[in-house]
Amino acid sequence: MSAEDTIVSDETFLAEVQRLRAQDFELKDASNLLEGHTSIIMHASVFHGLYKRPSEAIRYVVVHDVPDTLSGNILRLRASLPWSPPPQDSLLSLDKLGAIRDDETQIRGYEIRGNDISEISGLSAIPLGLFIEDDDSEEENTADVVAKLSPADVAKLPLIVYDERIHFAKFPRLSSEIVNLLQAKEHKLLNVVDLLGRTDDGRIVFPKLNNHHKLSANTIGVLALKRIFLQLAEALIQLHSIGIIHRDLLPRNILGSSDHQTAYLCDLEVDLGSWECPEIAAALAVQREDLSLVPYSEASDVYMFGRLMTDFILSNATRTRWQGMDGGNWLPPAPFRSVVLDCVKAAPSARLTMCQVKDRLEAIPVPVTK
Structure with a gap:
């Protein structure tokens, strides 16, 4: 019987989470x-x-x-x-x-x-x-991002009367974020943040949601975590189905509903993303100017999904990328540990697919609530 087939009580799971967090702080304090x-x-x-x-x-x-x-x-x-x-x-x-x-x-x-x-x-x-950092990275002028969109895309962005009680608004950094959000909206993708429209000063508007800190703090126990991870896995599967590689699957790019029951992926810029994945780190060591040469892929998203699950469960982050690999301390307890380990394999071909990740998560038994 695998660890995923064994029912882990919330009490046991949460105690192991606290033990792993304490161990991580001890290692960080001891290392120079x-x-x-x-x-x-x-x-x-x-x-x-x-x-x-x-x-x-x-x-x-x-x-x-x-x-x-x-x-x-x-x-x-x-x-x-x-x-x-x-x-x-x-x-x-x-x-x-x-x-x-x-x-x-x-x-x-x-x-x-x-x-x-x-x-x-x-x-x-x-x-x-x-x-010596070469800060030649080019960002679009935020005031011009919306103006640079095609007329067809601009037509999909209705003017919104911004209300801070129900909205969040920001100036987009890259037009690719708007294009990808519109594509997700057109395909009615679940658990991807909804782009509502734009303000007259060029900001893009979203529903007001909770940040990942609030979502994580209110996602307690195996059943709740399983629900959130399944939502995010399905969102990523749907993004991949329309040709979008997220590239930057970090807790900060996860938002939650006010009742903490639903998670949403955000930040669809598909620009320079997370570097922890081995093949991405190797490519960025050679050059960072041409992102088309950096092998972001569904497999690199799988790797970062494993890291995302770990960071979300343990509510912290590593100091080095090697802590989150096999042999490192930054891995979640059962029943999620084996899924994460199969996401963060060094070779892309050895990793699970996102559909397999979803299947493995669905198969995790949960404690019976009394």
């Missing part, structure tokens, strides 16, 4: 991975970090994910970097990196792979360029 860091980059299987210690050279550290070794445990917060925690003051300003490139005395590099620790010789071997 992020203490004193100036900048970090997390790729598919590699962590890059810059650290500054007073009166010492800047330290660059690269840690490779080799499970069940020192480096893998460091990334899962089960071991620390092999130096005393650097203080939080005297951090490196990234605008000084150009000068550092020409002075090897100012920076020392270390590589941790498996159980081996080695010093990186030569400044040219340290990829300082990773840490």
